[in-house]
Amino acid sequence: MARKKEYLEDEVIEKAMELFWRNGYETTSVRMLEKEMGINQFSIYASFGNKKGVFIKSLACYKGKAKLELINKLQKSTDGVNAIKQYFYDFIKFSKESSINKGCLITNTVNELGEKADQEIMSEIVSFATNVKDLFIEKLESNPKKTTETIRKQANYLMVSLQGLSVASKMFDQEQLDDFIENTFKNI
Amino acid sequence: MARKKEYLEDEVIEKAMELFWRNGYETTSVRMLEKEMGINQFSIYASFGNKKGVFIKSLACYKGKAKLELINKLQKSTDGVNAIKQYFYDFIKFSKESSINKGCLITNTVNELGEKADQEIMSEIVSFATNVKDLFIEKLESNPKKTTETIRKQANYLMVSLQGLSVASKMFDQEQLDDFIENTFKNI
DNA sequence: TCAATAACTAAGCATGTGCTTAGTTTAAAT
DNA sequence: ATTTAAACTAAGCACATGCTTAGTTATTGA
Numbered sequence: 130m131a132r133k134k135e136y137l138e139d140e141v142i143e144k145a146m147e148l149f150w151r152n153g154y155e156t157t158s159v160r161m162l163e164k165e166m167g168i169n170q171f172s173i174y175a176s177f178g179n180k181k182g183v184f185i186k187s188l189a190c191y192k193g194k195a196k197l198e199l200i201n202k203l204q205k206s207t208d209g210v211n212a213i214k215q216y217f218y219d220f221i222k223f224s225k226e227s228s229i230n231k232g233c234l235i236t237n238t239v240n241e242l243g244e245k246a247d248q249e250i251m252s253e254i255v256s257f258a259t260n261v262k263d264l265f266i267e268k269l270e271s272n273p274k275k276t277t278e279t280i281r282k283q284a285n286y287l288m289v290s291l292q293g294l295s296v297a298s299k300m301f302d303q304e305q306l307d308d309f310i311e312n313t314f315k316n317i
Numbered sequence: 318m319a320r321k322k323e324y325l326e327d328e329v330i331e332k333a334m335e336l337f338w339r340n341g342y343e344t345t346s347v348r349m350l351e352k353e354m355g356i357n358q359f360s361i362y363a364s365f366g367n368k369k370g371v372f373i374k375s376l377a378c379y380k381g382k383a384k385l386e387l388i389n390k391l392q393k394s395t396d397g398v399n400a401i402k403q404y405f406y407d408f409i410k411f412s413k414e415s416s417i418n419k420g421c422l423i424t425n426t427v428n429e430l431g432e433k434a435d436q437e438i439m440s441e442i443v444s445f446a447t448n449v450k451d452l453f454i455e456k457l458e459s460n461p462k463k464t465t466e467t468i469r470k471q472a473n474y475l476m477v478s479l480q481g482l483s484v485a486s487k488m489f490d491q492e493q494l495d496d497f498i499e500n501t502f503k504n505i
Numbered sequence: 506t507c508a509a510t511a512a513c514t515a516a517g518c519a520t521g522t523g524c525t526t527a528g529t530t531t532a533a534a535t
Numbered sequence: 536a537t538t539t540a541a542a543c544t545a546a547g548c549a550c551a552t553g554c555t556t557a558g559t560t561a562t563t564g565a
Contacts, residue, residue: 131541132531153429156343159523169544170524180523229432236484240428241341243487244417254488285493286500293481296424299431300442305473312474316504319511320561347553357514358554368553 138176139190141166146187146194150234151226153241154184181247188253191234195257199223203264209271213287214314220291221298221306236295262288269317283317326364327378329354334375334382338422339414341429342372369435376441379422383445387411391452397459401475402502408479409486409494424483450476457505471505 148157148165159180163170177183199219206212224231231237235257242250265287269280290313298306336345336353347368351358365371387407394400412419419425423445430438453475457468478501486494 131533131539132543133533134542153343155341158521160521169542171526171543171545174524175542231431232428237428239488240420240425240484243419258488282496282500285489285496289481289485289489289493289497290478291481292484293477293479296428296480296484297477300427300446301473301477305477308470308473309477312470312504316500319509319563320513321563322512346551348551357512359513359515359556362554363512 134172134176136166136168136172138186141168141176142183142186142190143194145183146190146234149184149187150191150231150237153237155241181249185249185253188234188238188250188257192253192257195223200261200264203268206268207271209268210314210317212268213265213317214310217291217294217310217313220294221303224295224298230298232299233292233295236292239292240296258288261291287313287317322360322364324354324356324360326374329356329364330371330374330378331382333371334378334422337372337375338379338419338425341425343429369438373437373441376422376426376438376445380441380445383411388449388452391456394456395459397456398502398505400456401453401505402498405479405482405498405501408482409491412483412486418486420487421480421483424480428484446476449479475501475505 144165144167145162148161152161159170159173162173162180162183166173173183177186199216202219203212203216206215208215220233221230224233235254238246238250239254246254262284265284266280269275269283275283290309294306294309297309301309332353332355333350336349340349347358347361350361350368350371354361361371365374387404390407391400391404394403396403408421409418412421423442426434426438427442434442450472453472454468457463457471463471478497482494482497485497489497
């Protein structure tokens with residue numbers, strides 16, 4: 130016995146996510162969200178509670194998009210370590226939007242909020258990072274010669290490398306990024 | 318025939334720099350700068366023009382501090398590639414402030430402002446990065462077996478790795494960072 | 506001694522921030 | 536057709552933002 134929403138929450142959150150991805154959390158204002166999402170502030174607060182609520186949903190949306198366009202491919206691959214290397218190259222394409230590189234939303238968020246990030250945001254971040262790392266471990270395990278200890282260390286190494294790629298992609302050119310990726314996988 | 322300033326610009330800029338380092342550019346307000354620098358807004362604007370002016374001077378101050386506490390040691394060292402590895406470890410200590418890791422101010426800035434960073438800020442950043450990279454090249458050249466091409470690629474690799482370390486130090490523990498550094502220098 | 510000049514204080518400006526609320530419109534249940 | 540409840544509009548709240556300015560204080564050369 131009531132009116133219907135004139136928007137789909139999933140659709141407007143995707144637009145919010147793109148905005149946060151381009152601008153970061155603090156620099157994205159609710160007025161900007163209003164315009165980008167195409168709905169009034171009232172509707173934003175009715176659907177998502179507050180700005181942080183929009184951001185949390187945006188992180189979930191990012192995870193979904195990354196899974197679809199990036200992570201599923203890694204998961205399916207049977208190419209061992211080469212699959213991870215391909216993931217690095219795919220990530221650069223994934224984070225690029227018409228010549229400008231937005232980096233990884235998760236990495237951007239850690240870098241921006243650091244210790245100040247609240248619990249909800251932090252747990253979204255940690256769960257995402259854990260998923261990726263577990264996949265890296267799975268692919269590394271395809272080489273039976275590697276010990277568990279070696280795999281653990283190499284997975285840590287690759288996770289930090291991936292963060293480096295995210296930041297570096299914002300300021301370095303493709304050649305430098307290629308040099309990085311190639312060298313990264315030289316002794317893995 | 319006029320009054321003297323009651324503060325030294327270099328001293329108050331160091332405090333501003335610490336604040337920007339901890340909080341980032343956008344999140345640091347002029348009111349916060351006022352308190353931290355211990356001078357009135359009028360004095361801030363009289364000495365540095367605007368908020369961006371304070372930030373530019375802060376970047377220069379950061380470069381000075383990094384040179385003194387970090388880069389000079391690398392420059393002096395005759396230990397070849399090991400000197401660079403030591404630099405990585407030294408950087409973590411340098412960027413740590415009582416258990417929280419602030420990362421590298423330069424990297425933080427690139428990550429926060431990205432393409433939006435204006436010309437003055439960007440040129441400070443590029444000049445800093447170029448200095449460090451040139452030093453890496455110099456140390457890599459101490460091994461006469463390496464070709465110019467190899468050195469170029471390895472320098473690119475190390476620069477991106479260093480950025481990764483900066484971001485990763487904010488969320489990963491010391492063990493993961495150690496794994497990263499050790500693996501990074503395994504194939505150099 | 507005193508006029509000149511720069512450094513200070515603190516109040517204030519316009520605009521932006523996250524969020525709320527009074528009032529209206531819409532659609533379904535009766 | 537009428538009631539009811541949710542979704543909408545748009546105005547507005549209190550406070551934060553970067554920056555300015557009117558008015559005061561201190562230091563200096565004449």
